[in-house]
Amino acid sequence: MxxxxxxxxxxxxxxxxxxxxxxxTFVEEFSQIEGPKILVHGGGVLxxxxxxxxxxxxxxxxxRRITDENTLDVVTMVYAGLVNKKIVAxxxxxxxxxxGLSGADxxxxxxxxxxxxxxxxxxxGDIVAVNVPLLETILSHNYVPIVAAITHDKNGQLLNTxxxxxxxxxxxxxxxxHDVSLFYGFDKNGVLKDINDDQSNISExxxxxxxxxxxxxxxHSGMIPKLDNAFKAISKGISQVWLxxxxxxxxxxxxxxxxxxxxxxxx
Numbered sequence: 001m002x003x004x005x006x007x008x009x010x011x012x013x014x015x016x017x018x019x020x021x022x023x024x025t026f027v028e029e030f031s032q033i034e035g036p037k038i039l040v041h042g043g044g045v046l047x048x049x050x051x052x053x054x055x056x057x058x059x060x061x062x063x064r065r066i067t068d069e070n071t072l073d074v075v076t077m078v079y080a081g082l083v084n085k086k087i088v089a090x091x092x093x094x095x096x097x098x099x100g101l102s103g104a105d106x107x108x109x110x111x112x113x114x115x116x117x118x119x120x121x122x123x124x125g126d127i128v129a130v131n132v133p134l135l136e137t138i139l140s141h142n143y144v145p146i147v148a149a150i151t152h153d154k155n156g157q158l159l160n161t162x163x164x165x166x167x168x169x170x171x172x173x174x175x176x177x178h179d180v181s182l183f184y185g186f187d188k189n190g191v192l193k194d195i196n197d198d199q200s201n202i203s204e205x206x207x208x209x210x211x212x213x214x215x216x217x218x219x220h221s222g223m224i225p226k227l228d229n230a231f232k233a234i235s236k237g238i239s240q241v242w243l244x245x246x247x248x249x250x251x252x253x254x255x256x257x258x259x260x261x262x263x264x265x266x267x
Contacts (some may be wrong), residue, residue, distance in 0.1 A: 005139065005178045008253055009038045011167040012047035015187040016246045017083050024090070028184065031094035033043035033250050036139040039098075040147045040169060042163035043083035047075045057191040063222035066157060067122040067160040075160050076102075080148040087145050098144045103151030106134045109166065111151035113161045124150040125159030126165070130173035168229035168238075175237045181252065182238055184226055185246030191227070193218060201244070206263045207231055230262045 010030060012017020018023050044065065048058040050077065051074050059066040067075065080102040091098035103109030103125075111125025117254040138145050149163035149172070164184065171180045190201035191213075205213070210227055213219040219227065242252045251257035 005036050007036045007038065007174055007178050007180045008033060008138070009040065009174075009180060010183045010185060010249050011040040012042075012246045013186040014042050014047070016185065017041060017087075018045040018049075019187075022187070022246065023087075024139060025251070027087070027090045027249045029247055031091060032094050032243045033200060033253060038139075038145045038147060039087065040149070040150045040163050040167045040170065041073075041077045041079070041087060045094065046083065047071075047078040050078060051073055051119055054267050059091055060152065061119055061121075062123070063225050064162060065160060066120075067124050067157050069123065072123040072160055076150055076158055080150045081111050084146060091144065091146070091246075096144050097142060097261040098146050100146045100148070102158075102163065103166075103176055106150070107131050107154070108134055108147070109153075109161070109169070110154055111153040111161055112153055113157070113159060122161055123157070125153070125161040125162065127151065127169045130169055132173040132176070133216060135174060136177075137172065140221045156189070162225055162229075164226045164229045168200050168233040171233055172236055175239075181253070182230070182233055182241045183214065183249045184230070184241070184243040186243070188245065189258050190244040191219065191223065201258055203258075204261050204263050227262075234262050234264050 011027060014027055051058050062244050086102040088098045088100040101108055108131050109127060110129045111127050114121045114124045149161055149166055151159050151161040167182055171182050174180050189198045191205060193200040203239050212214060234241050241262040242259050244252060248257040252259055
């Protein structure tokens with residue numbers, strides 16, 4: 001694909017996916033975003049609930065899921081099956097020609113099993129490569145890729161992979177030839193000073209401020225991988241990164257939204 005595109009990549013989390021009303025509102029907004037776009041999703045809330053029903057205790061460390069063999073089966077069913085196809089169907093109802101993908105489909109995302117260091121994360125993938133030509137082909141035919149947070153190692157092994165990381169890596173792969181923006185949509189108004197006050201969002205964060213907020217324990221748990229990936233992306237050529245409520249993504253694209261924008265400059 002020779003033409004340079006302006007591509008918006010949006011990620012939504014399990015709290016949005018698990019709330020039918022919030023998901024419907026998001027789908028309505030996402031369907032109105034013009035131009036090439038990609039949606040990445042997890043489904044961790046649903047996966048945890050199903051795990052508990054099956055007698056499998058969900059285990060999290062620093063906002064990341066420990067994935068044993070049984071948990072891998074659950075997250076694959078939930079992410080690449082139930083959640084992915086539900087979103088695809090909702091978007092088709094809005095006239096969006098959505099196509100559901102995991103990392104194994106079309107060899108979209110190759111990963112390797114995370115090596116055991118301080119923590120054994122189990123069947124968790126660290127991304128090795130993204131099939132950018134496949135994404136470009138899909139986008140050039142006006143399809144909307146809906147990417148589930150499951151990758152593979154090219155040896156037949158599926159791997160649970162952080163959806164925030166997938167969003168960043170898809171963006172970085174496409175940013176070599178295109179203008180790419182990332183939008184992380186979840187159930188909060190952005191990065192909050194007080195987790196219990198949704199109006200305490202921080203409108204802009206640079207890396208120095210991020211380090212300070214971590215040291216103060218203002219930022220912790222699942223927000224850490226989100227921001228780690230955001231800063232990696234912005235430092236390697238992504239045009240802009242935003243975090244906020246999923247329903248506000250379209251407004252954020254038009255710079256008319258609350259939420260948190262990631263900045264490279266120091267202050």
